[in-house]
Amino acid sequence: MLQTTPVTIEQTPNPPDVCSAPPPRHPRPDGQDSYTISEVVAFTGLTAHTLRWYERIGLMSHIDRSHTGQRRYSNRDLDWLDLVGKLRLTGMPVADMVRYAELVREGENTFRERYELLEATRRDVRARIAELQDTLAVLDRKINFYADATGVRYHEAEGTAR
Amino acid sequence: MLQTTPVTIEQTPNPPDVCSAPPPRHPRPDGQDSYTISEVVAFTGLTAHTLRWYERIGLMSHIDRSHTGQRRYSNRDLDWLDLVGKLRLTGMPVADMVRYAELVREGENTFRERYELLEATRRDVRARIAELQDTLAVLDRKINFYADATGVRYHEAEGTAR
DNA sequence: TATGGCCTTGGAGTGCGCTCCAAGCAAGCG
DNA sequence: CGCTTGCTTGGAGCGCACTCCAAGGCCATA
Numbered sequence: 001m002l003q004t005t006p007v008t009i010e011q012t013p014n015p016p017d018v019c020s021a022p023p024p025r026h027p028r029p030d031g032q033d034s035y036t037i038s039e040v041v042a043f044t045g046l047t048a049h050t051l052r053w054y055e056r057i058g059l060m061s062h063i064d065r066s067h068t069g070q071r072r073y074s075n076r077d078l079d080w081l082d083l084v085g086k087l088r089l090t091g092m093p094v095a096d097m098v099r100y101a102e103l104v105r106e107g108e109n110t111f112r113e114r115y116e117l118l119e120a121t122r123r124d125v126r127a128r129i130a131e132l133q134d135t136l137a138v139l140d141r142k143i144n145f146y147a148d149a150t151g152v153r154y155h156e157a158e159g160t161a162r
Numbered sequence: 163m164l165q166t167t168p169v170t171i172e173q174t175p176n177p178p179d180v181c182s183a184p185p186p187r188h189p190r191p192d193g194q195d196s197y198t199i200s201e202v203v204a205f206t207g208l209t210a211h212t213l214r215w216y217e218r219i220g221l222m223s224h225i226d227r228s229h230t231g232q233r234r235y236s237n238r239d240l241d242w243l244d245l246v247g248k249l250r251l252t253g254m255p256v257a258d259m260v261r262y263a264e265l266v267r268e269g270e271n272t273f274r275e276r277y278e279l280l281e282a283t284r285r286d287v288r289a290r291i292a293e294l295q296d297t298l299a300v301l302d303r304k305i306n307f308y309a310d311a312t313g314v315r316y317h318e319a320e321g322t323a324r
Numbered sequence: 325t326a327t328g329g330c331c332t333t334g335g336a337g338t339g340c341g342c343t344c345c346a347a348g349c350a351a352g353c354g
Numbered sequence: 355c356g357c358t359t360g361c362t363t364g365g366a367g368c369g370c371a372c373t374c375c376a377a378g379g380c381c382a383t384a
Binding site for chain 2: 083086108112114125134140147
């Protein structure tokens with residue numbers, strides 16, 4: 001129950017059918033979904049500090065509490081954290097994610113704005129991927145050079161760093 | 163001479179032939195390559211502060227100086243900055259780039275280590291691209307949902323943020 | 325000669341995203 | 355009962371990558 005390895009919530013042991021709407025699998029079924037903070041730490045790889053901080057800054061709404069005041073996360077919270085994790089690795093600033101969270105809390109009349117925010121993000125992500133592929137090409141060339149050179153003692157000019 | 167728009171040094175007005183070793187084009191030919199810091203600012207989009215800081219921390223070797231002590235950057239320096247820019251957007255920490263710069267300064271006997279560093283970086287970049295493509299899939303699904311919903315007033319569960 | 329523009333330096337400051345601390349409470353166990 | 359474990363809080367601290375500051379030098383044009 002208390003696994004220590006950070007695990008992506010949305011694992012991919014789903015069949016090799018390349019389909020478009022993979023529903024996230026949860027550790028426990030809806031109805032019994034009540035996770036302590038340390039369980040969420042184990043599932044997400046985030047620290048408890050970070051989880052509490054996310055809540056403080058409004059990136060997560062107030063989490064349900066046990067009768068003793070301890071946090072009890074739900075499957076929906078896990079889904080949200082999964083999205084946050086994805087947005088985080090696009091480089092989206094936390095402030096923007098908070099903005100999105102506010103829009104979600106405000107209800108359906110913010111659909112248009114959410115749409116625009118996500119669309120802008122998608123553009124950024126695409127640009128980012130393109131940049132990275134560019135970088136990959138440069139790395140490939142340099143790596144090939146060094147692969148040839150180590151063992152052949154050869155020289156090619158490269159950017160200065162003397 | 164003093165263009166204000168940040169310009170990628172390695173522009174792509176090269177013919178649409180998809181080839182593997184694109185030599186960077188420089189603003190001035192070798193021999194007349196002597197750029198002031200503000201020119202480099204214009205070319206790279208970095209600030210003068212950052213350029214001087216890069217030099218202080220050893221990410222660039224000491225740059226040539228004019229008789230009055232002002233920095234004069236060369237084409238080789240521009241090439242190096244181009245590589246640094248690429249590595250930077252892979253998320254490589256500055257300290258690692260400094261390490262690589264040191265290896266380059268140390269000479270050919272560090273080829274193997276440079277190779278390994280770049281290879282590790284390439285692995286990271288590939289993983290990163292995969293993550294981003296994953297994220298892109300999530301964004302696509304959400305964006306489609308909002309595209310449908312705005313105008314159709316429809317509902318689908320999404321991660322909680324109440 | 326004076327004014328403005330561009331450059332120099334060491335060191336201090338900033339913003340972001342965590343990260344940690346101290347003090348304390350509640351539950352479970354021997 | 356005492357001890358451990360896990361959780362709670364507000365607020366302070368940290369590491370990274372810049373970013374800026376104050377004080378001053380050099381030189382071209384008016």
